[in-house]
Structures are given as C-alpha cells and as structure tokens.
Amino acid sequence: MSKSRIKKNTIGVLLVLTALYLSLIAYFCYAVLFYGSRWFADSYNTRVKMDEKNPRIIPGNITDRNGVMLAETKSELVKDSSTGKEERYYFRAYHDKATSVAHVVGFNHSKYGRSGVEALYIYYLMGYNNSLIEKIYQKAFLPQERGNDVALTVDFRLQDYASQLMKKQGKKGSVVLLNPQTGEILAMVSYPTFNPNNMDKVDDDSLVNRATQGLYPPGSVFKLVTAAAALENIENVLEREFNCTGTAEFNGTKIQCYKGEAHGVLDLAQAMAVSCNTTFAGLGTEIGWKDLLQTGKKFGFNDDFLFSDIRVKQSNLPINYRTSKQEMAWTAVGQGKVLVTPLHMAMIAAAIANDGVMMEPKLLYSVVGRNGNVQKQLEPKVYGKVLDKENAEILKSMMAKVVLEGTGKQARSNRITIAGKTGTAEQGSKDQQNKNLAWFVGFAPSDTPRLAIAVLLEDVGQGETGGTQAAPLARKVFEKAVELGY
Amino acid sequence: MPAKEYEILALTMRYWFVLLIIYIFVRSLFSTLRCLSNVKAAEEESTGNIPFVLVLLSLTAFVLLSLKGKVDLLALLMGILVCSTFLFQYLLLRYLFGGIDRYLLLMADTLCILGFIMLQRLQPALAFRQVEWFGLGSVFLLLTILYVKYFKHWDKLNYPLMVIGLGVLILTLAIGKEMGGAKNWIQIWKYNAQPSEFVKIILVFVLSADLQINKSRLRRLPVLLFTALVILLVVLQKDLGAAFLYFCLFVFLYYIATSDWLIAAGASFLAFLGAVISYQLFGHVRTRIAAWRNPWADVENRGYQIAQSLIAIASGGWVGLGLGLGSPHVIPASKTDFIFAAICEEMGILTGISVMGLYMLIMVRGVAIALKAQKPGDMLLAMGATISLAVQSFTIIGGVIKMIPLTGVTMPFVSYGGSSMLVSFGLLGIIQGIAIKNSKKDQDEEAQEYHDEGDEERNEQEQD
Numbered sequence: 001m002s003k004s005r006i007k008k009n010t011i012g013v014l015l016v017l018t019a020l021y022l023s024l025i026a027y028f029c030y031a032v033l034f035y036g037s038r039w040f041a042d043s044y045n046t047r048v049k050m051d052e053k054n055p056r057i058i059p060g061n062i063t064d065r066n067g068v069m070l071a072e073t074k075s076e077l078v079k080d081s082s083t084g085k086e087e088r089y090y091f092r093a094y095h096d097k098a099t100s101v102a103h104v105v106g107f108n109h110s111k112y113g114r115s116g117v118e119a120l121y122i123y124y125l126m127g128y129n130n131s132l133i134e135k136i137y138q139k140a141f142l143p144q145e146r147g148n149d150v151a152l153t154v155d156f157r158l159q160d161y162a163s164q165l166m167k168k169q170g171k172k173g174s175v176v177l178l179n180p181q182t183g184e185i186l187a188m189v190s191y192p193t194f195n196p197n198n199m200d201k202v203d204d205d206s207l208v209n210r211a212t213q214g215l216y217p218p219g220s221v222f223k224l225v226t227a228a229a230a231l232e233n234i235e236n237v238l239e240r241e242f243n244c245t246g247t248a249e250f251n252g253t254k255i256q257c258y259k260g261e262a263h264g265v266l267d268l269a270q271a272m273a274v275s276c277n278t279t280f281a282g283l284g285t286e287i288g289w290k291d292l293l294q295t296g297k298k299f300g301f302n303d304d305f306l307f308s309d310i311r312v313k314q315s316n317l318p319i320n321y322r323t324s325k326q327e328m329a330w331t332a333v334g335q336g337k338v339l340v341t342p343l344h345m346a347m348i349a350a351a352i353a354n355d356g357v358m359m360e361p362k363l364l365y366s367v368v369g370r371n372g373n374v375q376k377q378l379e380p381k382v383y384g385k386v387l388d389k390e391n392a393e394i395l396k397s398m399m400a401k402v403v404l405e406g407t408g409k410q411a412r413s414n415r416i417t418i419a420g421k422t423g424t425a426e427q428g429s430k431d432q433q434n435k436n437l438a439w440f441v442g443f444a445p446s447d448t449p450r451l452a453i454a455v456l457l458e459d460v461g462q463g464e465t466g467g468t469q470a471a472p473l474a475r476k477v478f479e480k481a482v483e484l485g486y
Numbered sequence: 487m488p489a490k491e492y493e494i495l496a497l498t499m500r501y502w503f504v505l506l507i508i509y510i511f512v513r514s515l516f517s518t519l520r521c522l523s524n525v526k527a528a529e530e531e532s533t534g535n536i537p538f539v540l541v542l543l544s545l546t547a548f549v550l551l552s553l554k555g556k557v558d559l560l561a562l563l564m565g566i567l568v569c570s571t572f573l574f575q576y577l578l579l580r581y582l583f584g585g586i587d588r589y590l591l592l593m594a595d596t597l598c599i600l601g602f603i604m605l606q607r608l609q610p611a612l613a614f615r616q617v618e619w620f621g622l623g624s625v626f627l628l629l630t631i632l633y634v635k636y637f638k639h640w641d642k643l644n645y646p647l648m649v650i651g652l653g654v655l656i657l658t659l660a661i662g663k664e665m666g667g668a669k670n671w672i673q674i675w676k677y678n679a680q681p682s683e684f685v686k687i688i689l690v691f692v693l694s695a696d697l698q699i700n701k702s703r704l705r706r707l708p709v710l711l712f713t714a715l716v717i718l719l720v721v722l723q724k725d726l727g728a729a730f731l732y733f734c735l736f737v738f739l740y741y742i743a744t745s746d747w748l749i750a751a752g753a754s755f756l757a758f759l760g761a762v763i764s765y766q767l768f769g770h771v772r773t774r775i776a777a778w779r780n781p782w783a784d785v786e787n788r789g790y791q792i793a794q795s796l797i798a799i800a801s802g803g804w805v806g807l808g809l810g811l812g813s814p815h816v817i818p819a820s821k822t823d824f825i826f827a828a829i830c831e832e833m834g835i836l837t838g839i840s841v842m843g844l845y846m847l848i849m850v851r852g853v854a855i856a857l858k859a860q861k862p863g864d865m866l867l868a869m870g871a872t873i874s875l876a877v878q879s880f881t882i883i884g885g886v887i888k889m890i891p892l893t894g895v896t897m898p899f900v901s902y903g904g905s906s907m908l909v910s911f912g913l914l915g916i917i918q919g920i921a922i923k924n925s926k927k928d929q930d931e932e933a934q935e936y937h938d939e940g941d942e943e944r945n946e947q948e949q950d
Contacts, residue, residue, distance in 0.1 A: 003865070006862055009742040009745055010742055010865065012741075013873070018846065024887075025842050025843070028842065031889075032799065032835055035796075036800040039801075042793070042797055047807075047812065140494060
C-alpha cells in the first residue's frame with residue numbers, strides 16, 4: 001500500500017470535511033441573520049409569554065401612526081372565590097373598535113397565544129432590543145421591567161373606514177392601502193374579523209389575515225404582469241393590432257372573453273381597458289414561460305418575502321419548461337395555477353405607480369423606549385426594480401384608461417383621478433355558483449400617485465365583477481384618504 | 487441571591503464567557519495553522535494559558551450557577567471537582583506521554599467543560615454523573631493510547647472483533663430497549679449502554695486493519711460484508727444516525743486506502759437507494775424529512791423538536807440570554823441531542839460558532855496527525871477516528887440547526903451520556919496514540935525495531 005497515495009487521498013478528505021464544516025458555519029450565520037427574528041417571534045416561543053400574575057416584563061403599547069392607542073397592558077384585582085385573596089391579573093386591552101384592526105394588531109392572550117403585530121414585534125414589545133445598561137437599570141431600579149412602545153404605519157381612521165365598508169359589503173375579502181413611495185401600509189383589512197377583547201367567541205376562519213396569508217387566483221389583474229412581460233419582450237407590441245372574436249383556442253382549450261363578447265380589432269391599451277382575455281392569452285403563449293417567469297419573479301412571485309416588518313405568504317407562479325401552451329394561455333389571464341396574496345397585488349400596483357420600483361411593505365412606524373427616546377424608525381427599503389420607467393409610464397396610462405373608459409368605470413371619482421385594473425377570477429370548479437373573486441388594484445392620483453390599493457372580495461355572484469363590486473369600494477377608500485390629507 | 491441581582495450578574499457575565507470561549511478557539515486556530523504549515527512540531531507547541539483559561543471559565547460559571555436562588559454549595563463543589571478532574575487528567579497525560587497533542591486534548595476538554603456547565607444548569611445530578619463519565623472516559627483514553635501505541639498486532643484481531651460487533655448489535659436487536667424512537671439501548675446492570683456507539687471503534691479498527699494491505703476486491707469480501715451487516719442492523723434498530731456514520735466511515739476510509747472510485751460510488755448509490763426505499767417504507771423516516779423541510783407546518787407534533795431548537799437559538803442572540811436566564815427546558819432532549827441549542831440559547835450564537843470551530847479544528851489536527859503517521863495502518867486508524875468524530879458532530883449540529891434532516895446521534899464530548907463520552911474519548915485515544923507514535927522520541931525507538939518490522943511487511947505483500 002503506497003503511503004503517498006493515502007496521503008493524497010487524505011488531503012482530499014480533509015478538504016471535503018473542511019468544506020462541510022465551513023458550510024455548516026456559513027449556513028448557521030445565514031439562517032440566524034435572515035430567519036432569526038421570525039423564529040424568535042414564533043408564537044410557540046414561551047420565553048416571551050406574558051404571565052397573567054406578576055409578569056416579569058410588561059409589554060409596551062401599540063399605537064397607530066397618529067398615536068391612537070390600539071393595544072396596552074392593563075391589570076385588575078381579581079378576588080379568588082375560594083380563598084378570598086385578592087390578586088392582580090395582567091392582560092392586554094385593545095381599542096374599543098379593535099375589530100377594525102384585529103388582523104394587523106393581532107392578540108396576545110394567555111390561552112390563545114399570539115398573532116399579528118403582537119407576535120411579530122414581541123422583540124420590541126418585551127424590550128429585548130434594550131441595551132445592557134437599560135436592562136440592568138430596569139432590573140435594579142424599577143419594580144417591574146417594561147417593554148417598548150410600538151407605533152404602526154396604519155392610520156386608524158382609514159383602517160376603520162375600510163373595515164366598515166367591508167362589513168357593509170358583507171363579503172369575505174381584504175383591502176390593502178399602501179404608500180407606493182415608502183411601502184408604508186396605511187390600512188390593511190381582512191374580513192370577516194374578530195374581537196381581540198373577547199377571544200372566547202372566535203371562529204377560525206375569521207382569524208386568518210386574508211391580506212397576507214390568503215392565496216387567491218388573481219384573474220385579470222394578473223394582466224398587468226403579462227402586459228409588463230409583453231412590453232419587455234415583444235418588440236413594437238404597442239403598435240400591434242389584435243382581433244378579438246370573443247373566443248380563442250389554444251391546443252384544444254377554449255378561452256372566452258367576459259360573456260363571450262367579441263371586442264373586434266383593438267390595440268394593447270384597449271385590450272387592457274376592456275380586459276380582453278383572448279388578446280392576453282395569445283400574448284402569454286407568445287411570450288413563453290421563460291420570459292413570463294422572469295418578469296413574474298421580478299414582481300416578487302415565487303419569492304420567500306423575508307420582509308422585516310411583516311409576514312407574507314409566498315405567491316405562486318408555477319410555470320416551467322413543462323408548462324403546456326394551454327396552461328400558458330390560462331396563466332397569462334391570471335387563471336391556471338397562479339396564486340397571489342392581496343398585499344402582494346397592492347405591492348404590484350404600487351410598483352407600477354412608483355416608476356417601476358417596488359418598495360418593501362412597512363408596518364413599523366417607530367419604536368419608542370421608556371423615556372420617550374426613539375429606538376427605531378421607519379426606513380423605507382427598495383424591494384427591487386421591477387420595471388423600466390418608460391414601461392411603468394405606459395402601464396400607468398393603460399390603467400388610467402381602464403378607469404376612464406374601461407371595466408373600471410365605477411372607480412371614477414370627481415375628487416381624485418384613479419387608475420386601476422379590475423379582475424374577476426374563477427375559483428374552484430366552474431359549476432359552483434357565487435364562487436368568483438372580485439379584484440380591483442390601482443393607485444391615485446393617476447399622474448402623481450401617492451396611494452396604491454388592492455381590493456379583493458370573495459364569493460361574488462353571477463353577473464357581478466371586479467368592476468361592479470371591488471372598484472366602487474376602492475374609490476371610496478381613496479376618497480376617504482384624500483379627505484384625511486394623504 | 488435574589489432573582490434580580492442574579493439576573494444582572496448573569497447578563498453581565500455572558501460577555502465574559504463568550505470572550506473566554508472565543509479566546510480558546512482563536513488560540514487553537516492559530517496553533518493549528520502553524521501546525522499545518524509545519525513551522526513547529528505539534529508537541530512543541532506551547533499551550534500557554536489555555537488550561538488556566540479553562541479553569542477560569544469553569545470556576546466562574548459554576549460560581550455563577552451556585553448563586554442562583556439560594557446559594558448552592560454543591561454547585562461550588564462541582565466547580566472545584568470539574569477543575570481538579572480536568573487538571574489531573576491533562577497534567578497526568580502530559581506527564582505520561584511527551585508526544586501527546588496537547589491542543590487536541592484541550593479542545594476536547596473545552597467541549598466537555600461546556601457540557602458540564604450546561605448540564606449543571608439543566609440538571610445538576612446529571613452534571614455529576616457526566617463528570618464521572620469524563621473520568622472513566624479519560625481512563626478509556628489512556629487505555630486506547632496504550633493499546634494503539636504498544637500493541638503491535640492490533641490488525642490480527644479482525645475476526646474476533648467482527649464477531650463481537652455483530653454479536654452486540656444482534657443482541658441489542660433481540661433484547662434491546664427502545665428509547666427516543668430507536669431500539670438501540672441495552673441494559674447492563676443498572677446502566678443503559680448504546681452498543682452502536684462502541685461498534686464505531688470496532689469498525690475503525692476492522693476497516694483500518696483490512697485496508698492497510700493491498701488486496702483484491704474479492705478478498706475484502708468479509709469486511710465488506712461485515713460493514714453492510716452492521717449498517718443493516720442499526721437501520722433495523724431505527725438508529726439512522728449511526729447508519730449514516732458507519733457508511734461515511736466506510737466510504738471515506740475505503741477511498742483513502744484504495745482510491746477505488748467504483749466501490750465508493752457503488753456504495754453511495756446503494757446508500758441513496760436505501761435512503762429512498764426507507765423513505766418509502768418507514769413512517770419515521772418520512773416524519774423526519776417532513777420535519778426538516780418545514781418544521782413550522784406541524785409545530786405541535788412532528789416539527790416540535792426542531793422548531794423549539796430554532797426558537798431557542800434565535801432567542802439567545804449573539805451572546806445568549808445569560809446562564810440561567812433562558813428556558814432551555816422547553817427544548818426536547820436538551821441534555822443529549824439538542825444540547826447545542828441549549829448552549830446557544832444561554833451562552834450565545836458566538837459560542838455556538840466557536841463550538842463548531844472547535845470540532846473543525848479537532849478534525850484538522852486529527853488529519854494532520856494521520857498525515858505524519860509512519861505506517862499506512864496508523865494513518866488509516868487516525869483518519870478513521872477523525873472522520874468518525876467529525877461526521878458525528880456535523881450530523882448532530884447540522885440537524886439541530888435544520889441544515890440537514892435530524893438523526894439522533896449525540897454531540898461528542900458535550901452531550902450527556904456514558905456511551906457517548908467513553909467512545910468519544912476512545913476515538914480521541916486512537917488519534918493521540920498515533921500522535922505519540924509520530925513524536926520524535928518515539929520514532930527513535932521505532933528505528934531500532936525497524937529492521938524486523940520491514941521484513942514482516944514485505945512478507946505480507948508477497949502473499950497478495
């Protein structure tokens with residue numbers, strides 16, 4: 001047995017094992033840096049549980065951006081019926097109209113655990129971000145340690161207004177209002193909702209935050225992404241003329257326009273305005289899976305969304321080299337297997353409004369310490385450049401046209417110019433009645449956007465569309481926002 | 487001490503602990519780099535103040551722990567016991583064997599001491615038992631050193647060793663106890679032992695003895711068969727960690743000795759096939775994989791262990807929550823398999839990284855010793871022990887931080903457990919034995935005997 005050969009192989013094994021260890025250390029650092037805060041905030045973390053009796057740390061308050069108190073820690077003396085002893089119980093108390101912000105603020109309950117901001121920002125609320133000196137000071141000189149106060153970017157007036165609108169509408173769904181330049185979430189409503197002050201009577205469905213955790217087929221609002229891909233990948237697509245006969249066939253599947261209506265000869269902007277399915281399905285097959293996927297990924301599809309401020313489910317655009325032509329046609333009009341959350345759809349509208357720059361959604365306005373010193377403040381962060389400025393301008397004008405003369409007419413307002421895109425998506429099997437989804441995404445004012453919105457309503461009936469159901473709701477929210485000075 | 491004062495003390499002390507551990511790591515790192523570049527022979531390296539730093543670390547940690555709640559004199563005594571046991575072991579071995587790789591021993595002892603501190607915090611009774619095991623392990627270390635150094639015919643014992651190895655594994659399968667989902671425990675008197683741990687050492691010896699000589703593939707059949715059988719037996723015991731370990735040991739050693747890609751690749755293919763089949767056949771394998779891919783999907787059941795481990799690590803942050811201030815009891819198996827998460831929670835992620843680094847340095851020094859060995863058999867022995875320690879620590883830490891699927895193996899030197907402690911020190915003893923053989927003083931002795939040894943080897947080669 002030659003020793004030199006063993007030596008050579010030994011050095012090879014040394015390199016392999018060293019690489020293994022270095023990757024172990026690298027993975028550890030990566031995981032802790034990128035996922036650590038999420039692991040910490042998990043509701044199964046019993047270390048940050050607030051005890052009812054004698055809590056070690058009293059969690060801080062949660063307010064909206066204007067200082068409206070949304071959640072605070074209160075205590076009351078409760079007489080034990082058997083021993084007659086009085087004991088002080090601590091609990092989280094929420095705003096009287098807490099149902100309007102229930103999904104954003106969430107709850108911190110001794111029996112039901114934590115959710116929403118109460119879970120995600122527990123690091124600040126329990127004062128874990130305090131410096132060593134502050135921690136020692138609190139332990140040494142305060143009767144009870146105190147966490148830090150958190151202010152959210154949400155405006156409670158807008159939030160409450162949007163929530164009341166949804167309640168009047170009576171349908172399940174979600175409204176998300178963003179500032180496209182900073183990514184601040186001004187309102188985020190999910191309906192049905194619950195009352196965090198009374199957690200004993202809550203059904204599971206109302207606990208879901210549809211804005212961030214609900215995955216829905218986008219329907220025609222996905223045409224924005226298809227159009228972006230077409231602008232990027234097909235030359236002179238704006239000069240092109242399409243002929244819509246109401247139906248088109250792709251390898252055996254028939255794709256129909258709404259009610260089978262033939263739109264005749266039209267260009268891309270007109271196709272967007274009337275939401276012509278055959279035109280976009282044709283464009284989708286022409287663009288191909290590769291380029292559509294590339295554009296979709298830029299827009300945030302299939303991304304894990306590791307935002308620091310909010311947990312958002314990953315949107316799916318499951319197309320690849322195996323995707324058939326039929327599937328591509330369906331995908332291009334937002335059916336098929338495409339799934340998206342309302343918040344992500346609002347981000348897409350905001351990115352178009354913000355000259356193609358997508359901002360990370362932000363929910364944390366500030367963290368304020370014990371002495372009123374601001375420990376952390378909103379820092380807008382760019383998620384990515386999803387579109388060229390020119391293409392963003394083109395899409396903006398297309399969306400303005402949708403509201404002016406297309407399917408989104410009912411979003412038209414005399415107080416603010418609105419641009420948007422409507423969508424009516426089919427969910428589940430075709431035989432089911434009243435199972436459609438109504439979408440409206442858009443921004444306002446259409447020339448210099450300051451606000452972006454996504455409205456989703458579930459279970460809309462036959463003959464009802466995004467244009468008739470979601471668009472008026474979006475208009476009202478925009479009008480209220482303008483009234484409040486946004 | 488009242489709770490608040492203790493909290494303030496522990497909060498401040500955590501920086502001190504992290505500092506000491508990083509110091510030991512950095513010191514060992516530089517020494518290892520010098521050792522690799524051959525500036526100095528390993529045995530001439532000064533270890534400077536590392537033993538002192540270790541004593542300081544364990545004393546301060548145990549003093550701190552003794553102040554929690556009512557002053558606990560037993561914890562203080564434990565601190566003194568740990569320090570004296572460690573110093574006695576270290577100084578004795580240094581005195582007995584001039585050529586011992588002192589850094590290697592000190593790094594293993596650092597890990598042991600971290601384990602003691604964590605166990606004292608988790609369950610003081612176990613910490614005492616662990617120190618007993620540490621003492622027994624040190625004796626085992628001494629015995630393996632002597633065996634490797636003086637027993638020249640270690641390679642003639644293959645068949646008896648194979649019979650013993652298969653025997654204990656079959657016995658475990660027949661009368662073993664199931665603990666933590668695997669039937670790999672056997673009760674001897676009042677102690678529970680894990681035979682699959684000891685088979686590791688047997689496997690190292692058997693493989694090294696067989697592979698040091700050139701043979702045709704056919705004549706290696708008994709050893710190949712033995713390896714396949716032990717892997718099959720531990721798989722049947724549901725001890726996937728041990729199976730993976732045996733497999734890595736075999737593939738690496740076989741490749742080192744023979745450069746035979748065909749067998750190495752074939753074995754890897756078989757292992758892949760086996761993994762796929764066991765995924766299809768066994769529910770517990772599927773559970774493990776599912777828990778690894780997304781522990782959060784089923785936090786209450788399948789993903790509970792890993793999720794709690796990750797939550798604990800994240801709660802600790804870079805310097806930890808402070809000794810005694812976290813809640814490592816929430817982590818399942820926090821004293822054995824998941825002790826890494828407990829260490830990270832209370833002593834910080836920086837300590838965790840240093841622990842990973844220490845394991846890496848143990849591996850590098852083991853390989854360096856193997857490279858300097860005079861005979862192929864010695865090289866393979868040292869490599870076998872090194873690979874075994876390295877792969878085992880990688881497997882468990884990787885599992886705890888969700889890098890790879892979790893397999894239930896212990897963390898060498900740190901986890902609570904007699905079998906694990908003894909075998910880890912046994913493997914360390916093999917490496918140290920070779921290191922002593924490599925040292926100058928020893929080589930002079932060897933040179934005198936070289937003449938007749940050479941004849942023997944030539945005879946063996948002629949036979950093949």
